[in-house]
Amino acid sequence: MQCTFSDGLIKKIERLDGFGTEICRISLGLKNQCETGFFLTPRVEFAQTIRMEGGPRSSYRYRQGSRIITPETGDIQEEVIMKKSVILGALTVAGVMAGAAQAATLDDVKARGSLKCGSNSGLTGFAAPNANGEWEGFDVAVCRAVAAAVLGDPQAAEFVPTTPKTRFTALASGEVDMLVRNTTWTLTRDVDLKFTFTGVNYYDGQGFMVPKALGVSSAKELDGATVCIQTGTTTELNLADYFRTNNMNYEPVPIETNAEAQQQYLAGACDVYTTDASGLAATRASFEAPSDHVILPEIISKEPLGPLVRHGDDEWGDIVRWTLNALVAAEEFGITSTNIEELAKGTDNPEINRILGTEGNMGELLGLDAEWAKRAIMAGGNYGEIFEKNIGESTPIGLARGLNAQWKDGGLQYAPPFR
Amino acid sequence: MSDLSYVRTELLPEQDPPLSEVGVIGWLRANLFSGWFNSILTFVSLVLIYLLLAAILPWLWSPTWNAGSLAECREIIAELGKEHGGACYGVIRERWPQLLFGFYPDAERWRPIVTLIGLFVALAPVLFTDLFPRKMLWFSGAFLFAAPWLMWGGSIWTPVLVAAGLVIGAGAYRLLVPRVGNLAAVIAAVVAPLLWWFLFVGPVSSVLAPVIPLGLEVVESRLFGGFMLSVWIGVVSIAISLVLGVLLALGRQSDLLIVKYLSVGFIEFIRGVPLITLLFVASTLLNIFLPPGTNFDIILRVMIMATLFASAYIAEVIRGGLAALPRGQYEAADALGLDYWKAQRLIILPQALKISIPGIVSTFIGLFKDTTLVSIIGLLDPIGLTGSIRADANWNGIVWELYGFIALLFFLSCFAMSRYSMWLERKLRTDHK
Numbered sequence: 001m002q003c004t005f006s007d008g009l010i011k012k013i014e015r016l017d018g019f020g021t022e023i024c025r026i027s028l029g030l031k032n033q034c035e036t037g038f039f040l041t042p043r044v045e046f047a048q049t050i051r052m053e054g055g056p057r058s059s060y061r062y063r064q065g066s067r068i069i070t071p072e073t074g075d076i077q078e079e080v081i082m083k084k085s086v087i088l089g090a091l092t093v094a095g096v097m098a099g100a101a102q103a104a105t106l107d108d109v110k111a112r113g114s115l116k117c118g119s120n121s122g123l124t125g126f127a128a129p130n131a132n133g134e135w136e137g138f139d140v141a142v143c144r145a146v147a148a149a150v151l152g153d154p155q156a157a158e159f160v161p162t163t164p165k166t167r168f169t170a171l172a173s174g175e176v177d178m179l180v181r182n183t184t185w186t187l188t189r190d191v192d193l194k195f196t197f198t199g200v201n202y203y204d205g206q207g208f209m210v211p212k213a214l215g216v217s218s219a220k221e222l223d224g225a226t227v228c229i230q231t232g233t234t235t236e237l238n239l240a241d242y243f244r245t246n247n248m249n250y251e252p253v254p255i256e257t258n259a260e261a262q263q264q265y266l267a268g269a270c271d272v273y274t275t276d277a278s279g280l281a282a283t284r285a286s287f288e289a290p291s292d293h294v295i296l297p298e299i300i301s302k303e304p305l306g307p308l309v310r311h312g313d314d315e316w317g318d319i320v321r322w323t324l325n326a327l328v329a330a331e332e333f334g335i336t337s338t339n340i341e342e343l344a345k346g347t348d349n350p351e352i353n354r355i356l357g358t359e360g361n362m363g364e365l366l367g368l369d370a371e372w373a374k375r376a377i378m379a380g381g382n383y384g385e386i387f388e389k390n391i392g393e394s395t396p397i398g399l400a401r402g403l404n405a406q407w408k409d410g411g412l413q414y415a416p417p418f419r
Numbered sequence: 420m421s422d423l424s425y426v427r428t429e430l431l432p433e434q435d436p437p438l439s440e441v442g443v444i445g446w447l448r449a450n451l452f453s454g455w456f457n458s459i460l461t462f463v464s465l466v467l468i469y470l471l472l473a474a475i476l477p478w479l480w481s482p483t484w485n486a487g488s489l490a491e492c493r494e495i496i497a498e499l500g501k502e503h504g505g506a507c508y509g510v511i512r513e514r515w516p517q518l519l520f521g522f523y524p525d526a527e528r529w530r531p532i533v534t535l536i537g538l539f540v541a542l543a544p545v546l547f548t549d550l551f552p553r554k555m556l557w558f559s560g561a562f563l564f565a566a567p568w569l570m571w572g573g574s575i576w577t578p579v580l581v582a583a584g585l586v587i588g589a590g591a592y593r594l595l596v597p598r599v600g601n602l603a604a605v606i607a608a609v610v611a612p613l614l615w616w617f618l619f620v621g622p623v624s625s626v627l628a629p630v631i632p633l634g635l636e637v638v639e640s641r642l643f644g645g646f647m648l649s650v651w652i653g654v655v656s657i658a659i660s661l662v663l664g665v666l667l668a669l670g671r672q673s674d675l676l677i678v679k680y681l682s683v684g685f686i687e688f689i690r691g692v693p694l695i696t697l698l699f700v701a702s703t704l705l706n707i708f709l710p711p712g713t714n715f716d717i718i719l720r721v722m723i724m725a726t727l728f729a730s731a732y733i734a735e736v737i738r739g740g741l742a743a744l745p746r747g748q749y750e751a752a753d754a755l756g757l758d759y760w761k762a763q764r765l766i767i768l769p770q771a772l773k774i775s776i777p778g779i780v781s782t783f784i785g786l787f788k789d790t791t792l793v794s795i796i797g798l799l800d801p802i803g804l805t806g807s808i809r810a811d812a813n814w815n816g817i818v819w820e821l822y823g824f825i826a827l828l829f830f831l832s833c834f835a836m837s838r839y840s841m842w843l844e845r846k847l848r849t850d851h852k
Binding site for chain 2: 170
């Protein structure tokens with residue numbers, strides 16, 4: 001498919017998925033025309049039909065946010081997003097159609113008044129509902145910060161529990177706006193699955209836990225062990241790689257959830273339990289006798305866990321990325337939930353001022369208001385506060401900052417400048 | 420020898436049976452110790468039961484109702500000096516509303532409860548036909564439309580207008596039968612409500628809603644969870660699959676070629692596929708096939724899949740009932756001059772369904788329990804919730820208490836269904852009384 005415009009602009013078309021939905025970014029001038037394949041039918045909900053001059057099948061609907069762009073108002077030289085989907089559009093029976101065009105996620109979120117986050121259905125410290133049904137955790141806090149930045153209310157985040165198997169479809173299909181579900185940033189997920197990782201909120205690595213009674217002190221001694229492993233995750237692949245490179249054999253015991261793994265491991269169905277080191281710590285903390293189990297020193301993989309969004313909507317990706325950056329930067333510059341009101345009155349540090357919106361127009365550039373980052377930080381505190389509250393050393397999980405310390409303290413958390 | 424004989428003229432007074440044959444001892448002798456082999460078996464069984472209870476009861480008897488975390492439970496149990504640990508009931512106390520209602524808003528929880536009570540009232544005249552007046556069936560009919568409204572909320576006009584579609588269908592049929600004949604009228608009676616539902620219900624309801632703004636707060640599907648979700652999916656699927664199943668069974672027996680092979684194809688396809696596959700289709704594949712941005716309620720998708728799945732099985736169970744009827748019954752119905760639908764309604768189905776009751780009920784029980792499979796696609800039914808609850812740092816590591824509680828809930832529901840079916844079988848039994 002190719003879009004041709006009278007002003008000569010031909011923009012590359014990005015494929016969103018393998019099923020004929022295409023997004024093309026065009027600059028709208030007057031008298032644009034769009035050549036489409038004969039079978040393509042345009043479909044964008046909540047927009048009126050307009051006629052494009054000279055178009056072969058000239059009933060295209062455009063929207064930019066909630067505004068309808070018509071050729072008559074086409075002097076607005078802004079990016080609009082046009083979506084086309086194949087005959088499948090015919091499958092949408094009335095009543096089934098209720099969603100909105102995906103490409104402008106920010107507008108959808110604003111129109112809906114809530115942010116849909118794909119979350120883990122339960123991972124200690126990272127995401128879990130409390131007794132009142134409110135979601136809490138380290139990943140959840142990131143989502144609430146985005147909700148606060150975009151919608152002004154951390155409670156406007158809705159959480160859609162996903163499993164390792166359903167999470168990517170949920171994001172790709174638009175069921176959720178972003179996924180914050182301890183998902184490892186890998187090349188295939190980024191490139192092949194067409195997602196954009198917007199940062200790393202937790203640097204993790206895969207470790208092993210064994211009962212002390214086994215007398216194992218290094219992962220190199222695990223030849224022939226039975227290993228409990230969560231299916232559909234990168235840990236499964238890392239494990240295979242590690243054992244292959246070390247010429248060892250193992251017998252996998254596939255399991256679906258962390259909770260199931262604990263039970264299997266305690267019941268002796270496997271000698272070793274392997275998952276991210278953070279998960280191991282949380283699991284070990286819940287045992288009746290934690291000291292009977294040891295976490296082996298080897299960390300066999302890099303697991304940068306972070307939020308991700310769909311390809312093709314960079315504006316939305318920027319918002320998620322910079323919200324996370326704002327949380328990290330806030331810790332670096334000492335902005336906390338307690339002193340933020342004070343600092344927001346203006347300080348001598350221009351970077352703080354830019355983050356908090358008293359200087360510059362960062363919010364405007366992102367398509368938000370000036371106080372977006374202030375609200376994001378107030379939602380649950382800065383990165384360090386969120387860490388301490390949910391998974392830090394004062395919690396039962398008791399994770400040390402380690403790799404997740406600020407870069408000044410020897411960690412990897414490093415926010416690019418707000419400038 | 421004289422030829423004398425003595426004949427007793429009065430009866431001996433009745434005596435109590437020997438002590439070893441009556442009462443507890445008699446019962447024991449007859450049932451438990453009626454021979455050396457049975458005596459050994461009885462003894463061994465008693466020992467086994469004792470061992471089992473000795474293992475379970477101390478664990479069950481555990482004063483941890485008020486504990487706020489697993490660690491507290493362990494402290495309490497350690498203080499009591501129990502050797503093999505004990506149950507930690509604190510998690511049930513803290514989380515039972517969640518296990519029952521999921522994330523349904525606190526203030527709205529009366530709605531599922533009212534729906535459940537309404538369900539029993541609506542079922543009463545259907546299940547216990549002779550105990551309740553037939554007029555209550557009107558309530559049952561209305562309940563079909565009120566229940567989704569109560570659960571999901573929204574404007575009251577939507578269910579009212581949807582119900583009006585049925586009236587329109589019936590009206591179209593009555594009106595057209597004398598003019599265009601039966602078949603055309605039936606087609607019109609199907610098409611007219613469909614047109615009404617798809618084209619007019621939405622606009623009319625949005626016109627009426629501001630004029631008479633009656634309605635309940637909308638509760639989104641993602642807030643549904645816990646046992647309520649299982650019951651809701653189960654009840655809706657059971658109700659619809661029974662109707663679909665009867666139609667499919669009749670379709671499979673039909674002489675109409677297309678109807679027959681459509682039914683056969685549907686039944687064989689659905690039965691050839693595991694439910695979990697259908698659920699994955701509902702949760703992931705449909706998302707890919709439908710245009711992006713389409714928001715097709717996940718619970719609705721799951722309900723449709725569960726209904727289709729159950730209806731294929733029900734169809735086969737009922738076909739068994741139909742096949743068990745002697746050919747004479749069909750011929751007798753024909754001989755009476757009944758048309759197809761009358762014959763089915765008055766002669767064939769009442770008998771076929773009666774024969775199929777055990778099969779139908781066991782399909783239902785199976786379906787109800789299968790609803791827990793939705794946890795695999797990320798819905799928080801009771802099983803899915805156990806994972807979320809354990810992810811709470813306080814309760815990480817708790818297993819048996821949660822599963823036991825859920826098992827108890829399911830057992831009560833399924834046992835009730837099973838007892839009802841036995842009662843129904845006895846009531847409908849017309850032979851060998």
